[in-house]
Amino acid sequence: MSNVAVVAVGGNALTRADQPGTAEQIESNAAQMASGISNLCEAGWSVVVVHGNGPQVGHLAIQQEGSVDLVPPQPLYSLNAMSQGQLGSVLVRAIDTIRGPGTAVGLISHMVVDPHDPAFRTPTKPIGPFFTETEAAAMAERRGWEMRQDAGRGFRRMVPSPHPTEMLELSAVTPLLAAGKVVLAAGGGGVAVARDDQGRYHGVDAVIDKDSAAARLAGSLKATMMILVTGVDAVMVDYGTPRARAVHELSLAQAERYLAEGQFPAGSMGPKIRAATDFVRESGGTTVITSAERMLEALDPQKPCRHAHRSRASNERRSNEHRMSTHDNLARVRVVRDTYLDSLRLLVATSVMAEQGGVTWAGAVMATPSGRENLEAEGFGAESVGQAGANDLVLAVRAGDEAAAEAALAAGEQAAFEDARAESGEAAAAAPRTVSGAVAQMPDASVAIVSVPGGYAALEAHHALSQGLHVLLFSDNVSLDEEAELKKRGNELGLLVMGPGAGTAVISGTGLGFANAVRRGPVGVVAAAGTGAQEVSALLDRWGVGVSHVIGVGGRDLSEAIGGRMAKAAVRALDEDPETEVILLVSKPPSEAVAHSVLEECGSTPAVAAFLGLSEMEPPSGVRMARTLEEGALTAARLAGKTPPATSEGLRAQVEERLGALGDERRTVRGYYSGGTLCYEAQVIINELLGEVYSNEPLLPGNTVPAPPGANVLLDLGAEEYTVGRPHPMIDPGNRIQILRQEARDPEVAVVLLDVVLGYGSHEDPAGQLAPVLGEIMADGGPQVVAYVLGSDTDPQGYARQRATLEGIGCLVTETAARAAYTAAAIASRRPELTESHR
Template identity: 60%
Template sequence: MIHSLRLYPDTYVDSVVQLSGTRALRASDGVDWAAAAMATPANLEELGAQGFALAEVDGAGPNDLFVAVRAESAESADAAREAGEQAMFTGRGDGAGGEDARERSPRTLGEAVARQPGSNVAVISVPGDHAGLEAHKALSAGLDVLLFSDNVSVQTEIELKDRANRLGRLVMGPGAGTAMLGHTCLGFANVVGRGRVAVVAAAGTGAQEAAALLDRWGVGVSHVIGLGGRDLTAAVGGRMARSAVRGLVEDADTDVILLVSKPPDADVARAVVEAAAGKPLVAALIGVAEDFVAPDGVVVTRTLEAGAVAAVAAMGKQAPDPAAGLAALVRDAAGSLGPERTLVRGLFSGGTLCYESLVVLADVLGPVHSNTPLRSGLGLPAPDGAHTCLDLGEEEYTNGRPHPMIDAEARIELLREQAADPSVAVIVLDVVLGHGAHADPSSELAPVCAAITEDGGPAVVVYVLGTDGDPQGYERQRRGFADAGCVVTETAARASLAAAAIALRKPELTSVSL
């Protein structure tokens, strides 16, 4: 094998661009392994583990980009590197990734604003140590901020959000990957129709699921405001959520607010929903305690599906039955399983959808273990005979490889591994469409699913998160998985319920209210 490594000093590209480059590299003929990444200590460690000579990147740091290719020939490595450069640098300059490309792009926020003085939002994706300063610069320039960066301290987040509130601006993040303002999609986002429900979310794929369901159920969306996953924790105190809700109360284009969160602090969640006085609010608080008390007129749900159903009802319409026809599909899938197959395995690309699955499955099956557990004591490694759900977007699965929303490789490995376990009854997958996601996920995942079901393995339940407007083709993706023998559901929560029903051989469970 040929090990080819090239360093691009002082060339920072954000994580989405890195992932795009990595995908192009690995898709090239003759490539065994490849990565386009910043020279952080963790990425350099992974580089060494893959057999590359680190002397070639001696002195490199987090602002330096490397492209590494392990291929069967020098020609294959060169072709792959060219494809990776094309994916990363096209549109930044001459497309070659050289000095001209970097010189033609603004090097600072100030330069970017000077070139485009009408801008009103800054999308910031730099290393976490530098992200706070850049966000402060954006606020000083009168911009709202989508802070895509992670590894930003809680104290910096609090300082930024307090300042944004004083200035009447938004700071969405850190770790905010999804937003839609003025019907402009930012980060990972789905194409949704205009409507009069606004989504405020401390959950990335939770925001996408809520917006996609509202679109598919004929209501549409006015705005999607991402908050970052920590906003509703006790430490951050809902600083941006309260501000966003108050702003939407005054927004003439919004009639209903749908608040979405991973498991929140109860007192913080209560303060946020109280900020909506004067406008209908539905709070989809995943895993919230059943004794949570909300103000009169506020509808509280424990799943995204139920939240979207309630928001549709608040608009005076009725959502379609998400369980329609599902019992028959579950009955067929369960009928081919041997009695030894009893366990559920969830392999998720969306962190919020993994949390929701833990809630739904635990209600029916009891304890479910995860790398992002809802309760202490239910982490990994799981004991024998335990149900498990994995968030494959967490760092332990993305270190040195693309996010599973962009690259299917990690899930394909785990799909085959879990299918080989004779105790596994059903595997649950989420497939996220939209801007930033894999261009055709069913083309890679569906054949693996078909092989599993055809070989007498476990059942596979798939939920496709998307809309008719998404570039991947929502119905085409669903059809690809259905043709592969998968059970395809209408919502993410219903996929987990279907998985539990298959494991228990109880098709009637699919109609349980969520």
């Protein structure tokens, strides 16, 4: 059936915040809502209405608790059914009054939930009356309820809010719509039921979010449109900041990214945006979030859209593509032909444009296929870049007016070329344009750093190998086949191919890429993990051990496709190196078979392997396994004859001191990492201590964002989806600051967990940049901030100075990244002893 619209209206629209909720008030509010629904019907839509019941079921719970001495109390699912019948009756009569008797039909609906849904482990929805602490303890013992303090006003019952999987009465809806009826279904989210082993359905004491139920129902009906009615005309991003702005249309990808960033907290617009993405992802339809007064305007494509969220599957280009456009911002593009900029210069140009007044988004990219795709994801269609190719620079901005857009483009172009323009003619003429030309100028060089667009990277790396040079392949977007061929050839020539995407190496004391200033020492590091290499080398420096070499082999080297070719070569080289007494290997989750074959190359040199997620593997003789980077560095230090510090010293007391300031409703951990390996390590730890962790780079398949309500979420902000058109957070903390600012508004977050990475290539004062927003987060009963500073005392930023900045504003700063994750888990779970854990 075409033109089906599922409309979700909140219980607060029927019992408003300034009303006690009398029957007369509910009926008056329902009459206003019925008018909008009737207008939809007149416009040709077949309408299904899903209403909320929060205030009403809460009132029933209060009435029930006041009469327990007279009549036995009923379970929550029965109260849901009562309120569904009450509000359904009111809305049916209101619609029939306008459109004629028998027009509307109400269904008492049951929504199936999974009894293993994570929401049952962490109830988050308060319901019913407030109790004193003594009364709450009694209710918890007598009824088995989970009781928590709610907003400082007393204790309330907390119930789970699981995700609905299906509506049992679905088959009744389509015939009623075909008969011209307005159907009321899944009221209050539906009565929650679960199926037992015998196929019987039992009521469950849970609250299903009505927007989530509407999305489930709309998807099942293959509806064209879902309308989520709220009290505002537009969704806001960066709310409460000087950059706050309305967003009038979003792509699915943008909405999911904003959710992951925390732009829409669970206590405000989050459930609606999450429901919108669920529906659009399943159906390819459109979701509109708007006020009741503006529903028809939102559905009229001829009128300027002044509403919050419309995600539309476009047939203009490729199938399943979702496009974004805005009606209050100008989009402008400038193409500079035959101009190549490296990634660092692109990031600089992006940052400069984004800082200009009136700019809401900016990006500088090369017009490679991936660059063009990234621009399209931001709403800049193929026509905006025309025939631009991989050797052409594209500057793109969205701004409030023409003058702001032009000023930003001019500033970006100036920033992109200022270094080249500053060169003297003689110096510019002397700059080599080929690998062979560079070798002619530096005949003693032993390593070539390759940083060009991915389509050309493999060819340039082959040129370097032909010149007898080891290769640090900084470029991304190199195919697996190209990587395998390069590393096979490198093996044949006895040369290392570090990368692709290799961000860190220290060769004979010289740091390459994102490296730290670390002392020479006896530990050689082989790393298939950039910040993993930085973490262990910085720890070994601070503990007085030092490193002989750090060889970054690229994150895919230990995959089955590559087979660990460079890791094996690096291990053999370090085994033969007279300055290396201990070998430390670190990696994000590798292939177990490949990891084992790499460890067999360790020879006679003592070795430690910190392969995240693979600590239970049985290693070859002479190799010690470590669960975390911290444990790997500690073990390597001891094998080198050093005594490292106690990494948990003093943390338990600090946690105990801070727990008293934390509201009981704050139970989750949110991590915002610039280092991908540190994010993986934290997932390993928190997954074991607190349960499932969700991430944009998940440790466990399926645990991707957006996460369910009440979940622990750790984000890698250095991943591609966060760095397209933006500087990496190690280089410029600006984007991370915007994301962090949202945390102060989420009432469920107990701990904000983050890293601050120092070293060559990183921001000159990252802690100083982050300190103001972290102070805002912790103010007025906000979440605690647990931070880790990755760096050495001789890094340009100064480890001690950066740590003191964070401690000075009240952050809890730990000795290692792993210890920060343990500490976050200790705070969120109210178990201070976890700070001393080594599980």
